Amino acid sequence: xxxxxxxxxxxxxxxxxxxxxxxxxxxxxxxxxxREDPRNQRVLLEEYSRQxxxxxxxxxxxxxxxxxxxxxxxxxxxxxxxxxxxxFAPVTGYYSVRYGAGGLERAEDxxxxxxxxxxxxRRLSDLITGRDPRGGNIELxxxxxxxxxxxxxxxxxxxxxxxxxxxxxTGEILxxxxxxxxxxxxxxxxxxxxxxxxxxxxxxxxxKPMLNRAISExxxxxxxxxxxxxxxxxxxxxxxxxxxxxTDRLQVGGSELRNYNRGFCNxxxxxxxxxxxxxxxxxxAFAELAGDLGPEKIAEQAAEFGIGESDLVxxxxxxxxxxxxxxxxxxxxxxxxxxxxxxGQRDVRLTPxxxxxxxxxxxxxxxxxxxxxxxxxxxxDLSEISRLDTDSLGRAMSxxxxxxxxxxxxxxxxxTGGDGKRDGLTIASKTGTAETGxxxxxxxxxxWYVAFAPADDPKVAVAVVVESQDVAATGGKLSAAIGRATMxxxxxxx
Amino acid sequence: MSTxxxxxxxxxxxxxxxxxxxxxxxxxxxxxxLLGFAAFVVSAALMLxxxxxxxxLTLRIFWYGLAFLGLFAVAHVAVRKFAPYADPxxxxxxxxxxxxxxxxxxxxxLAMTEKALRAGREINNDVPKQILWTTVALAxxxxxxIVIKDHRTLTKYSYTFGLVGLFLLxxxxxxxxxxxxxxxxxxxWLKVGPFSxxxxxxxxxxxxxxxxxxxxxxxDLFMAAGRxxxxxxxxxxxxxxxxxxxxxxxxxxxxxxxDLGTSxxxxxxxxVMLYVAxxxxxxVVLGLxxxxxxxxxxxxxxxxxxxxxANWVDPLATYADAGGGYQIAQALFGLGxxxxxxxxxxxxxxxxxxxxxxxxxAAAIGEELGFIGLAALLLVYTVLALRGMRSALAVRDxxxxxxxxxxxxxxxxxxxxxxxxxxxxxxxxxxxxxxLSYGGSSxxxxxxxxxxxxxxxxxxxxxxxxxxxxxxPQAPIAEAHTVMVQRPQAERPE
Numbered sequence: 001x002x003x004x005x006x007x008x009x010x011x012x013x014x015x016x017x018x019x020x021x022x023x024x025x026x027x028x029x030x031x032x033x034x035r036e037d038p039r040n041q042r043v044l045l046e047e048y049s050r051q052x053x054x055x056x057x058x059x060x061x062x063x064x065x066x067x068x069x070x071x072x073x074x075x076x077x078x079x080x081x082x083x084x085x086x087x088f089a090p091v092t093g094y095y096s097v098r099y100g101a102g103g104l105e106r107a108e109d110x111x112x113x114x115x116x117x118x119x120x121x122r123r124l125s126d127l128i129t130g131r132d133p134r135g136g137n138i139e140l141x142x143x144x145x146x147x148x149x150x151x152x153x154x155x156x157x158x159x160x161x162x163x164x165x166x167x168x169x170t171g172e173i174l175x176x177x178x179x180x181x182x183x184x185x186x187x188x189x190x191x192x193x194x195x196x197x198x199x200x201x202x203x204x205x206x207x208k209p210m211l212n213r214a215i216s217e218x219x220x221x222x223x224x225x226x227x228x229x230x231x232x233x234x235x236x237x238x239x240x241x242x243x244x245x246x247t248d249r250l251q252v253g254g255s256e257l258r259n260y261n262r263g264f265c266n267x268x269x270x271x272x273x274x275x276x277x278x279x280x281x282x283x284x285a286f287a288e289l290a291g292d293l294g295p296e297k298i299a300e301q302a303a304e305f306g307i308g309e310s311d312l313v314x315x316x317x318x319x320x321x322x323x324x325x326x327x328x329x330x331x332x333x334x335x336x337x338x339x340x341x342x343x344g345q346r347d348v349r350l351t352p353x354x355x356x357x358x359x360x361x362x363x364x365x366x367x368x369x370x371x372x373x374x375x376x377x378x379x380x381d382l383s384e385i386s387r388l389d390t391d392s393l394g395r396a397m398s399x400x401x402x403x404x405x406x407x408x409x410x411x412x413x414x415x416t417g418g419d420g421k422r423d424g425l426t427i428a429s430k431t432g433t434a435e436t437g438x439x440x441x442x443x444x445x446x447x448w449y450v451a452f453a454p455a456d457d458p459k460v461a462v463a464v465v466v467e468s469q470d471v472a473a474t475g476g477k478l479s480a481a482i483g484r485a486t487m488x489x490x491x492x493x494x
Numbered sequence: 495m496s497t498x499x500x501x502x503x504x505x506x507x508x509x510x511x512x513x514x515x516x517x518x519x520x521x522x523x524x525x526x527x528l529l530g531f532a533a534f535v536v537s538a539a540l541m542l543x544x545x546x547x548x549x550x551l552t553l554r555i556f557w558y559g560l561a562f563l564g565l566f567a568v569a570h571v572a573v574r575k576f577a578p579y580a581d582p583x584x585x586x587x588x589x590x591x592x593x594x595x596x597x598x599x600x601x602x603x604l605a606m607t608e609k610a611l612r613a614g615r616e617i618n619n620d621v622p623k624q625i626l627w628t629t630v631a632l633a634x635x636x637x638x639x640i641v642i643k644d645h646r647t648l649t650k651y652s653y654t655f656g657l658v659g660l661f662l663l664x665x666x667x668x669x670x671x672x673x674x675x676x677x678x679x680x681x682x683w684l685k686v687g688p689f690s691x692x693x694x695x696x697x698x699x700x701x702x703x704x705x706x707x708x709x710x711x712x713x714d715l716f717m718a719a720g721r722x723x724x725x726x727x728x729x730x731x732x733x734x735x736x737x738x739x740x741x742x743x744x745x746x747x748x749x750x751x752x753d754l755g756t757s758x759x760x761x762x763x764x765x766v767m768l769y770v771a772x773x774x775x776x777x778v779v780l781g782l783x784x785x786x787x788x789x790x791x792x793x794x795x796x797x798x799x800x801x802x803x804a805n806w807v808d809p810l811a812t813y814a815d816a817g818g819g820y821q822i823a824q825a826l827f828g829l830g831x832x833x834x835x836x837x838x839x840x841x842x843x844x845x846x847x848x849x850x851x852x853x854x855x856a857a858a859i860g861e862e863l864g865f866i867g868l869a870a871l872l873l874v875y876t877v878l879a880l881r882g883m884r885s886a887l888a889v890r891d892x893x894x895x896x897x898x899x900x901x902x903x904x905x906x907x908x909x910x911x912x913x914x915x916x917x918x919x920x921x922x923x924x925x926x927x928x929x930l931s932y933g934g935s936s937x938x939x940x941x942x943x944x945x946x947x948x949x950x951x952x953x954x955x956x957x958x959x960x961x962x963x964x965x966x967p968q969a970p971i972a973e974a975h976t977v978m979v980q981r982p983q984a985e986r987p988e
Contacts, residue, residue, distance in 0.1 A: 004770040009883040022919040027865040034830025
């Protein structure tokens with residue numbers, strides 16, 4: 001009986017070897033497939049239980065934590081918290097176990113979760129000292145005062161829209177507001193039901209609170225686009241004092257193009273200077289100017305301001321701004337389209353960030369700086385790993401032309417009403433009221449205000465857009481006060 | 495394995511070469527040393543769990559270790575007194591497996607407690623119950639060692655065992671569901687108050703004892719050839735009885751209790767015993783064909799069998815189905831995440847796998863201890879079963895050989911069926927991993943199995959000239975067969 005027993009013994013060994021071989025296959029060869037399967041919660045839970053880095057910004061006197069973590073006793077160990085949730089939501093984004101991440105939380109995830117190569121040495125030392133791996137921190141260019149002022153002004157008025165403020169000399173984004181906003185705290189809650197409820201509510205809301213209007217939505221720029229036409233004209237050899245038409249109507253294609261007040265520009269049929277035309281925002285003058293310059297010069301100038309750029313990241317992806325239809329972004333179809341584009345209508349669509357870039361470029365003497373949101377990346381112990389490099393994206397116009405355009409904008413600001421003007425602060429600005437929809441006369445327009453200040457030594461440039469609810473609204477009435485409040489806050493005084 | 499019987503016996507008798515030496519080493523010191531080592535490993539494992547789960551590290555662990563050692567020291571003393579020549583490796587292997595099982599169950603308890611706390615549910619820890627079961631099982635182990643002084647006495651009650659075994663096996667199937675509820679699709683439990691028992695676990699051993707005795711008494715009948723067909727000696731039709739019986743029992747279990755695991759276990763073990771008893775592979779071939787036939791019929795008849803097979807073929811495809819591959823997929827995710835080295839004890843997420851502390855405990859070990867840990871564990875099982883097999887080889891009576899071989903094979907078969915199921919080598923069938931999984935009946939039954947193996951190994955290694963006179967055997971034909979061929983020659987060359 002021993003022979004069969006021995007054979008059974010061998011069979012037993014064979015069974016164990018089979019198990020071992022199969023375990024090798026599952027745990028070594030196929031391990032990565034199983035580890036990375038999207039249905040494997042372990043990887044996710046691992047990441048979410050790591051101490052995520054902070055998102056912070058420096059205010060006038062202190063550091064403001066925009067996103068931090070709170071240690072908890074539950075499985076995820078750290079709860080993401082956003083101190084001034086909705087105000088900074090377009091910047092910070094959200095971080096949700098169930099719905100992933102958005103905004104900076106997504107764009108800078110590798111730094112924040114600590115997996116970035118730049119944090120490697122720190123990770124190694126954490127490994128040796130046995131400390132839990134932690135994420136790196138991110139300091140933003142955001143000026144919390146400007147951001148808060150802009151958000152409060154928009155939210156108090158109940159506006160839907162966006163405010164973007166830039167430092168024209170560096171390209172730093174000082175404010176990036178989108179209203180209505182949402183509270184990312186509800187999405188980062190560890191209570192799955194609360195998360196789901198908030199997510200569904202935000203997504204069902206017709207006002208799209210989770211849309212970052214500053215970079216992900218484009219609007220017809222209306223009269224603010226006259227700055228681009230003016231810049232093209234100045235670059236073409238014209239000056240601010242050159243005469244342009246002041247006619248009350250122009251035949252464009254099959255329809256008539258009129259001034260806002262339906263009369264002659266500055267009340268005279270004999271022509272006006274370009275400065276006056278811009279300060280009064282005369283449509284006919286700029287439509288004709290655009291028509292005379294031709295589509296190439298307009299498109300070229302627009303491109304130099306950054307319109308048509310499709311790969312801009314701040315580090316979130318920025319929606320492309322266009323002067324043509326979306327299929328051929330930088331092409332103007334015909335003469336009629338060219339003239340309508342000259343006053344920022346037809347197919348011209350800009351993100352608020354793009355419009356802010358245009359004024360910032362004018363403010364910076366014609367040199368365009370890359371817009372950036374991250375000032376520095378800090379290790380978990382707050383030592384600096386890398387710092388923002390200001391990056392010039394080239395010259396959009398000559399210093400002289402930029403100076404002339406600034407003078408035109410100072411004149412425009414003088415003609416612009418609205419609250420919030422401050423003695424002793426010279427602002428250069430342009431308003432815009434962009435008609436929208438198929439029935440523009442009965443659809444509430446977009447109200448724009450783009451500006452920079454102080455005019456002689458610009459430290460802040462701003463673009464404000466309000467999706468107005470009122471057909472009779474204008475940029476001056478709705479947006480100027482918000483833009484001014486933002487700039488004054490950014491300049492350090494309320 | 496073409497070695498002639500005589501030569502094959504050589505090493506077996508070599509192992510008991512000290513048979514004539516009255517001062518044959520009992521190796522009890524080795525056993526104690528190994529038990530100490532097992533206690534050390536278990537304590538270290540517990541310490542790792544505590545450290546990784548951020549529990550307070552206290553002297554508590556030291557006491558737990560001592561208590562564990564104390565428990566097995568009692569077993570050791572009992573072995574020393576009642577089976578002094580027993581194999582010194584068997585008990586330490588069992589202690590190691592049982593101890594690691596307790597640590598793992600405790601570790602899963604911690605995770606479940608956390609989960610329950612968050613959900614606001616009541617906490618129901620399993621580890622205190624398992625410690626209680628271990629103590630009870632060790633008491634039963636003692637009782638078996640004391641009561642059964644010679645394994646051959648079991649043959650006297652073989653038919654009783656067989657009947658009781660069948661009765662126990664059928665009990666849950668025929669009892670109303672308030673006392674025998676269907677849990678996880680199988681009706682194999684008896685629920686009495688807070689305790690649930692699986693009578694099948696005990697039936698397994700009783701039937702095995704019966705079958706060993708039955709085969710020994712009828713051995714010659716099976717060895718006689720029937721007709722010769724195509725060069726193969728077919729057994730006579732009336733001798734097919736035991737195979738048909740085994741087939742019927744396992745199929746009955748499959749059909750009435752939906753317990754594929756036990757069914758597989760029965761059939762495999764009975765076939766192996768039949769093969770060992772008759773030394774003819776044709777029985778295995780015949781039995782396997784019957785089983786395959788039965789399995790095909792079962793597959794076509796029962797949807798739950800089809801489901802199991804589908805889950806086995808691609809658990810990820812049936813992941814979301816009701817009764818689909820979710821469990822196995824989760825186990826695979828855990829095994830994959832563990833990889834080669836594992837996440838570390840207490841640092842993984844084994845609680846994500848359903849039934850982590852019972853049927854799927856191998857997945858928990860594979861996740862936290864990695865392939866290395868799982869392989870080590872499988873090797874401990876292998877050592878345990880091969881030591882049992884070695885005792886079977888060395889023991890002098892056919893009943894002992896058959897019983898020892900059957901019990902050893904049963905042990906490995908259980909490991910194969912459950913670990914193979916968890917690692918997707920074979921379709922998943924719900925059975926417990928011996929000594930490792932949470933479950934009272936399984937623990938009790940397996941300790942009885944170990945007590946019997948120790949009894950057989952004691953008989954195998956006990957010097958023939960020992961104090962105990964051999965009782966007159968009741969299977970004279972079988973006995974004569976072994977003695978006549980081997981004894982006088984094998985002893986000389988040593």
